[in-house]
Amino acid sequence: MAFLVFLGLVALVGFWLVGVYNGLVNLRQRSKQAFSDINVQLKQRHDLIPNLVETVKGYATHEKTTLEDVIKARNAAVVASGPAAQGAAEGALTGALSRLIALSEAYPDLKANQNFQQLQNELSDVENKISAARRFLNNTVAEYNATREGFPGFLIAQRFGFDPLDYFNLDEAEQKAVEAPPKVQF
Template sequence: MKNGFKILIGLILVLVILVMPAIGGYNKLVSLEQTVNTSEANIDTQLQRRSDLIPSLVNTVKGYATQEKDIFTDIANARSKLAGASNVSERAAADGELSNSLSRLLVVVENYPDLKSNQNFSDLSIQLEGTENRIAVSRQDYNTAVTQYNTKRRRFPTNITASLFGFQERPLYKASEGANEVPIVDFSS
């Protein structure tokens, strides 16, 4: 009886020693995954803020620059794509299109000095610039959270726990193709 009891206690100790890292790894993955989800939601919040500001900015500029219809159409189309995006990659692509269109809009503004002195435009521009900064910070926070999560997910012994419970690798938020290029605005046509 004593030997059987010692063996049982030994087996329980070995089991506890093996299970504790799995439980800790699982709990850490859950925490990191929630941080990633929160960071992704923060990007969406800032993108929505920008999307909400754009109609006011566009309408203000439209009053001064009625002949620049293509830019307004591009902004509206990019904004629609952003609203319909369902994952990080689609949001990044739509966000890149919207950023390019907004850059073109701001170049148009340079050609209308009276517009720049309009208080409504000035206020909206400041809010939009602040929002762009918030979006950049949110993207950085998201990528940091994803890197921490993906790193933990791949490390031993957590990688075993991750595969057992279906924790999938998360994609980093990447700029859309061509986002590093300066948009071309041509008023000659």
């Protein structure tokens, strides 16, 4: 009889550990999916930028530095990998884009251009989607990391290679650059 109780307890502990393991796997997969969703939105953003730059180029021929900064930031963002590197690259790109959009204030014809307005609206829509996807990813990563660091998750995480995941955040300096109003100089 004692042996059956012991077997029952072992089975119960086994099911419990399997449940914790499966929960960690599920959270890790949700985090990967959320990061993939961000990549889809970022690719759409990266595809819009050359069209926006070309539209502005026709109106603002002497704003070469701003246009080059946007292209450099876009290229850096395209090759960045991992949440931390992509967050930093996207922060720099957002700052460069805000300076590009600010140029429209200096060029009334550009501001009235229907193609520019459409591209600006599409970019704004993509930015909102990226923001929502980033919040979802960071929430999922927080849940995963909390589960992996809590009891009994840390026991299983250490044994089975559940490494902590990175958040998709902007660095403090890049966040300030994004929030700062763009400067238009002539």
